[in-house]
Amino acid sequence: MLVEWDWWTVDFGDAHAGAAGALVGGSEPRPVYFDVGSGSDVPSTTHWSAYDGRARRPRADALRAACACGWRSAAQYFLDWDTIGDRPLYEADVDLTGPLADWTAHLSVVRDAAVPLPERLAALLAEIAGQLTATAADVPLAALRAAGVLERIAARVGRETAGALRDDGMPAEVVATALGITRSRALVLLLTAQDG
Template sequence: MGEGGVLVEWDWWTVDFGDAHAGAAGVLVGGSEPGPVYFDVGSGPDVPSSTHRSAYDGRHRRPRAEVLRAVCACGWRGAAEYPVDWATIGDRPLYEADVDLSGPLADWTAHLSVVRDATVPLPERLAALLVEIAEQLTATAADKPLAALRAAGVLERIAARVGREAAGALRDDGMPAEEVAIALGTTRSKALVLLLTAQHG
């Protein structure tokens, strides 16, 4: 569930921001975001549900998407609305239709630019090293998957140690979680977790 309380299946994701700013083309029905669509699969305690745009096709008494708009896991919603062309889609299920998502994707990308502009810049050399490490790991994963896993484990341990030290310094300086969240391009709750982890690390 996203921070805004809306269950969404995310389509877009970046390495920079991970799931804190995952995006999707959300739907509006009657001018508002509909609740999840539940699928009848017989009896049992678990009833599968979805808020993916493809679930809102009007079939089997489900709501029918009227417009699409960009949504982000952080709670941001795009202002622009893109009508769903049911005349072209016809009776096909929405997941089979070739729906143009370029508008919502462009809006979400613009949102990420605003988020990125507010984050603390990485030193140039460090940014270049991170790109090089990502390329090397990707190549190694294709040729030597066990070596790539070992390297990923080493990086994870380095990141955890350095992260605890850096978060501890921020906590000692009294930097509020809201400022940390903006500087990192993450959510307030994730920033709090970082600061608390440093306290107990």
């Protein structure tokens, strides 16, 4: 199934990617499948824009904010089908500011619960990001090499740190909250450290 997230942050990556989610009859509809002819692979999606009532697909009544972590906003933003008319939703001028604001508020709660980065490290990471972006424009292969080095450093330090936390008996729930990830991802992180 194709999962298309509309919003993403560097802080939390895909753990807290966000989107406007469709509501049909007050609940989240099943995925929409696309008939692409014969074959065993039938593509599907849950992206809000697919729920426009066309080609026997359900028609969304409202949208709400959704997060990859499973969080859903309580607020619903009803679609004005008189204004949308017969157009596909992806062509209509649908206002997503409400769902985006709700998802942003959710991220604030996650960010407030997460362990803060030391100020010096946060500044260094911002500087590295700037340098990598500038290098990518000037010398793309050097930027790619540097990204690989950073990835290996991060993987090694991450394995060692996760292993130490696991050995200290740190609960997955505490790790999840501190890192802004789901409990299942925290468990994987702690268990993977065993193999590292």
